[in-house]
Amino acid sequence: MTAGVYEIKLDIFEGPLDLLLYLIRKNEVDIYDIPIALITRQYMKYIDAMKSLDLDLAGEYLVLAATLTHIKSRMLLPVSEEDEEEEDVDPREELVRQLLEYKAFKEAALGLDRMSILGRDVFGRDHAGEEIEKDEQPLREIGIFELVEAFRRINLDVGQKDSMEIDVEKISLSDRINDIVDKLERRGELTFTDLLEDAGNRRRLIYTFLAILELMKLRIIRAYQAVPYGTIRICLAGK
Amino acid sequence: MDNLKAVIEALIFVSDTPVTFSRIEGILEDVKEKEISSTINDLIREYEERNEGIFLREVAGGYQFRTGEMVGSWVQKLKGEKPAALSPAAMETLAVVAYRQPVMRSEIEKVRGVDISGTLRGLLEKNLVRIVGRKDVPGRPMIYGTTRKFLETFGLKTLSDLPTLREFRELGE
Numbered sequence: 300m301t302a303g304v305y306e307i308k309l310d311i312f313e314g315p316l317d318l319l320l321y322l323i324r325k326n327e328v329d330i331y332d333i334p335i336a337l338i339t340r341q342y343m344k345y346i347d348a349m350k351s352l353d354l355d356l357a358g359e360y361l362v363l364a365a366t367l368t369h370i371k372s373r374m375l376l377p378v379s380e381e382d383e384e385e386e387d388v389d390p391r392e393e394l395v396r397q398l399l400e401y402k403a404f405k406e407a408a409l410g411l412d413r414m415s416i417l418g419r420d421v422f423g424r425d426h427a428g429e430e431i432e433k434d435e436q437p438l439r440e441i442g443i444f445e446l447v448e449a450f451r452r453i454n455l456d457v458g459q460k461d462s463m464e465i466d467v468e469k470i471s472l473s474d475r476i477n478d479i480v481d482k483l484e485r486r487g488e489l490t491f492t493d494l495l496e497d498a499g500n501r502r503r504l505i506y507t508f509l510a511i512l513e514l515m516k517l518r519i520i521r522a523y524q525a526v527p528y529g530t531i532r533i534c535l536a537g538k
Numbered sequence: 539m540d541n542l543k544a545v546i547e548a549l550i551f552v553s554d555t556p557v558t559f560s561r562i563e564g565i566l567e568d569v570k571e572k573e574i575s576s577t578i579n580d581l582i583r584e585y586e587e588r589n590e591g592i593f594l595r596e597v598a599g600g601y602q603f604r605t606g607e608m609v610g611s612w613v614q615k616l617k618g619e620k621p622a623a624l625s626p627a628a629m630e631t632l633a634v635v636a637y638r639q640p641v642m643r644s645e646i647e648k649v650r651g652v653d654i655s656g657t658l659r660g661l662l663e664k665n666l667v668r669i670v671g672r673k674d675v676p677g678r679p680m681i682y683g684t685t686r687k688f689l690e691t692f693g694l695k696t697l698s699d700l701p702t703l704r705e706f707r708e709l710g711e
Contacts, residue, residue, distance in 0.1 A: 313627050314652035359652050397651075403704050404649055408626065408633040410701050415607050417691045419623065422605045422613045424554050473672035473680075480668065484686075518663045536663060 315363035316401040318345060323398075330398060333391055335374055339367040370394060438523035441531065443512065446491070446522060449531055450508050453495050470503055475510035483520065483535045491522065491531035539569055542577050550581075556600025556690065598689035599696065624664075631657040632666060632688075637703050639683035640670050646682075658682070666691065 312318045322341050323330055346364050373390040415421045482489060495507055511533070514520040521536045539545070549565065550557050563574055578594075578601060585594045595604050605613055624632065631654050634646045647654050661667040670683040684697070694700060 313630055314650055316651040363651065400649055401651065404630060404633050404637070407637060407701075407703050408629040411633055411636070411692060412624075412626075412629055414692050417604070417693065419614075420607055420610045421693065422610070422617075423602055424551075471672070473669075473678065476669060477671055517669065518659065519665075519668065536665060 313405075315360045316398060317405070318342065318360070319363065320398060320402060320405070330402075331395060333395065335367065335371045335391065339371050342367055366394060438525055438532065441522050441524045443515070445524060445527075445531065446508075446511065446515070448528075449491055450495070453492065453504070470506045472506060472510055472513065475503075475506045476514060479507070479510055479514060480519065480535070483533070488532055488534040491533055494533065539566070542566070542569060542573065543581060546574070546577055547581055550594065550601050551603060553602070556598050556602040558600040561600075595693060596695050597693050598686050602690075604693075624660075625657070627652075628657045628660055632661055632684075635661070635667050635682050636684050636688070636697070636700060639697075640673075640681040641683075642673055642679045642681050644679065 312321065319338070319342065322338050323333060326334075326337065326341075328334055328338070343364060346360055349360060370390045417423060479494060482494070491511075494511065495504055511520070511522075515522065518536050520533050523532045523534070524530070545566065546562060549562055559575070559578075562578075563569075563571060566574060582594045582596070585592060589606075591606055591609050592603055593606055595602055597604075630650055631646055634649050635641055638645065638649075643654065643658060646658070658667065662669075664687075665685055666688045667682050668685045669680050671681050672678040673681050688694075689696070689699075
């Protein structure tokens with residue numbers, strides 16, 4: 300039942316670097332002078348335990364296991380005279396840098412957690428007025444299919460003039476994404492048609508539509524509709 | 539305006555999100571900027587001195603009334619809902635975004651040493667993090683930054699209000 304002991308502990312690690320920091324602290328060793336053999340041995344014990352439990356989880360830990368083993372072997376090799384020419388680089392250096400960086404952010408995360416967080420430690424006034432305003436018609440969230448259908452209808456309206464235009468304007472998806480997010484941040488809510496009608500030509504139309512799909516996939520925006528084929532409203536998620 | 543303080547207090551009170559200075563200024567057309575800012579500061583100080591359940595705070599580039607830390611647990615009881623806590627993993631990802639922004643997902647993963655797609659999606663959904671653009675390198679990866687809601691949630695005036703990241707000593711000098 301030794302695995303059980305590890306099982307409980309594994310839960311508290313946020314990743315391989317966290318586990319390594321824990322081992323360094325537990326052994327009370329200097330982070331700038333890590334006894335690689337000792338730490339690697341202990342690290343591998345945890346990995347073995349993890350393997351027997353959850354291979355998926357072990358995946359990201361294995362990279363570091365390989366790094367540790369590599370460092371260990373480099374430290375065992377005698378330094379040849381040739382090597383001495385190209386300065387004496389401690390094989391542990393890169394790992395230590397990575398550990399210190401991670402440690403700094405781990406502390407920063409704890410720092411954030413200690414702050415007075417809205418909704419947990421401190422509270423603002425309730426958004427009571429909002430619900431009264433919004434109860435005209437119940438809106439339901441819609442998905443990709445409704446959007447595609449709506450796009451098809453708009454696209455038919457706009458896209459009739461199909462002459463060959465050579466369009467030198469450069470449109471990027473990220474510009475369209477930023478544009479939409481900016482608009483929504485300013486105005487709160489927009490209809491699907493508002494967003495697409497701004498587009499003008501067909502290429503921009505398509506890019507705008509792709510941007511909307513991307514933003515929905517990333518759950519940055521949400522789309523709502525009161526009745527089938529009705530107006531589609533789009534707003535930022537979490538607002 | 540002789541009841542300036544009362545007006546400003548009321549304006550901030552009725553708003554459920556932080557009211558910006560320019561918003562207040564826009565409403566109080568004839569009042570001098572300096573007068574408004576000193577009145578707001580008076581108000582902040584008065585609530586500070588009163589030191590009871592409510593405080594006037596400057597957050598996310600605006601002003602908002604918030605309950606004090608000491609009464610938090612009681613308000614929590616009234617609300618009856620569990621606070622939306624972020625997991626330690628989400629907090630770490632958020633910390634990297636906050637201090638390193640604009641930052642690519644791969645950079646965050648390099649710092650944390652783990653896959654972050656889950657925590658990043660959660661932060662995007664909670665609107666604490668947003669896509670700020672794409673980096674002009676092959677693959678055009680998305681770059682991420684924190685939102686206004688992040689400032690509001692953590693009670694920060696601006697990003698420079700974040701506690702300084704403890705510098706880590708570089709090796710080898």
